[in-house]
Amino acid sequence: MTQWKFEQMSQQFKTVDLFAGPGGLAEGFASIRDAGGGKPYQIALSVEKEPSAFATLRLRSFFRQFAETPKAYYDYLAGYVSKDELISKHSAEWQAACEETAMLELGTAEAADWLNPVLDRIGESAADGTILIGGPPCQAYSLVGRARNRGKVGYDPASDHRHFLYEEYIRILKRLQPVAFVMENVKGMLSARVDGESMIDKIVDDLKAAGGKPDSYVLVPLVADQGSGHVRHIIRSENFQIPQARHRVILMGIRADIFRRAGMSDEETPALRPHPARSTVASVLAGMPQLRSGLSKSPDGAESWQRAAVKAFKNAASASRDDGGWLAEVAKRLSDHSRQIASAEELPPRSSTVVTPVRDNFLGAWLCDERLPVLPNHETRAHMEGDLARYAFASTFAEVFGRSPKADEYPRGLAPNHRNWDSGKFADRFRVQTWDAPSTTVTSHISKDGHYFIHPDPLQCRSLTVREAARLQTFPDNYYFEGNRTQQYVQVGNAVPPLLARQIGELLLQILSQADQRKARKPARQLSFG
Incomplete structure (x- = not known):
């Protein structure tokens, strides 16, 4: 990971976080320290509308x-x-x-009436040193969301207010006139269109002109050597020591006068450079205590789970043998696992508060807290008995082949009764996360059923817990998620990985500190890589 060292800043940047969710962006920015131990970014205000996410944020x-x-x-x-x-x-x-956080539905008149004077006070007190960050809701831009919307009778993108929540971000940007902004959204934004107009083109034009002139803000690509056009603004988290393949559009803008003061050109602007090694699922989840799933729609308990799990592994083994020789090794291991579970004298619990280390030293330094007495938000969800056999097969298949099976690789005897199972549209309907690779994107869908987020250990036969998903998202272990478990999953899935946010904040601070030095007529400091 590219790391910069910062001299003590002459000013602190008051930072406003919009559509904040549980606070991933703000967490990353607030964690940064300069050489004097000071906090270059002071979170002046974070705004979120959903009550459970807001409780976490506060x-x-x-x-x-x-x-x-x-x-x-x-x-x-x-x-x-x-x-x-x-x-x-x-x-x-x-x-x-309480003064730093507000539960508001941005885009409403009521929210604007409360927010406008607060923004004005922040701007007046900051001496031209504000930052705006945030990610307007993305459901209308995501590929899955757009596919779902196309299936709705009479759906009109032009009347879907979620397409235009970014306009509230723009409105606040115009009012605050920060020295810089960071706006995050899904990659689907690049191809979204409303009435034939490209949404990304419109959003970029509006962002650049937010200072009153067409080029009052300069958009700075976050990643070096990534081509031209809007793809320059895609950031792939797995390239920056995040144990998750999460691809997002992140637009970072610097006010034009600040950018000129920094003396940079597009070619000279600092950028994040991919790290040669990738963090994996094992980097953060290996070594955590074994847990079992619960049982839904049937009596739950350790012995009930044991009987259901043994049956599930036997059924998966039988179905694998029936499908021919290529699954012979999978069938053998499924049978072995069924015997292990059947003979176990002590079964794993459904939850654990045991604080466990992180294998990866870099991630461990970020995630772990030596004073933490318990590991929070680490309880499994319940699964239907019929799905346990599919979980058993998927995780054992990954154990053998090192990847998650596609729908057409499942034995016929394990195929769910889904109309689209054989259509090719849901090839990853049941997807196991593999130890030796970054996880797939943790999304809010993890709150639904967990089928896309199966734990890689076959003997646990379950989906990921909130804490495991939070570790993949790089939320520190002492980051507590309020609300019920479904709400916690949604919060984690909707967030920006805090450790990625930190790297973005460091990159932005490198540019701002260079402008700060030029303003003081000091020689520009050289980059220091660690």
């Missing part, structure tokens, strides 16, 4: 108020004290978190 804002995390915070994660007791012990910090 709690994390509270966490960041402390130079040293208080014991009461860890006690809250462990369930020793209530939220009210935590707040009462540190009321000043909680009040600061």
Whole structure:
């Protein structure tokens, strides 16, 4: 990973985070320190509308108020004290978190009436040192969302307000006039069209002109040597030590006067450079305690699960043998696994609070907290007994072949009763994450059923927990997700990986610090790579 070292900044940038979700972008920016230990980015305001995500966001804002995390915070994660007791012990910090966060539905008149004077105060107090970050909701741009919308009778993209929530981002950008902005969205934005007009072209033009002139902001590609056009703004997380293949459009803009002051051209602008080694699922999940799935629509319990799992592995083995010789090794291992589960004297639990290390030292330094007494949000979901055989087959197939099976590779005896199973449209309907590769993109769909996020250990026969998904998203282990488990999954899936956000924030700070030095008539500092 490209790393820059920063001299102490002459000013602190007040940062506004819109459509913040649980706060992944802000977490990355707020984690950055300059040479003096100062925080170049102060999160001045984070805005989110969904109540459970907002509760997570506010709690994390509270966490960041402390130079040293208080014991009461860890006690809250462990369930020793209530939220009210935590707040009462540190009321000043909680009040600061309340002032830093707002639960608003952006794009409504009510939100604008509250937000406008707050933005004005932030701008006035920042001495021309504000940053705008955020990611307008992406369902209308995502390929899956667009396919789903096409199936709706009478669906009209031009009347779908989600296509135009970015306009609220633009409105705030115009009002705040920050020195820089970062806007994140799905890759599908590049091909989205409304009434024949390219959405990415319109969005880019609007962003560039947000200062009142057509080129008042300069869009800076985040990644070096990535071609031309809008593809320059795609960032592939797996290239930057994130254990997940997540491809997103991230538009970073610098106000033109600041960009000129930094003395850079398009060719000279610093950029992120891919790391030669990739982090994998094993980098963050290997070594965590074994867990079992629960059973839905049937009595749950360790012995009930044992009987259901043994039956599932036997059925998967039989179906694999019936499909011919090419699955012989898979069938053998499925039979072996069924015997292991049947003979186990002690079965794994459904949840664990055991704090476990991270194999990858770089990721471990970011994720782990030596003071953390329990690992939060680490409980399995329940699965239907009929799906256990498919989970068993998928994870054992990956154990043999090193990849997840496609739909047409499943034995006929395990095919689900889905109309589209043989259509080729849902080839990855059941997808196991493999140990030795980055995970596939963690999305909010993980909240639905877990079929796309099967754990790589066959003996656990389950989908990922919230904490496992959070580790793949690089949320620190002390990052607590509020709400019920479904809401927690949605929060994790919708977020920007905080460790990726940190790298983006460091890149932006390199440009701003160069402009800061030029302003002070100091020689430009050289890049320092680590």
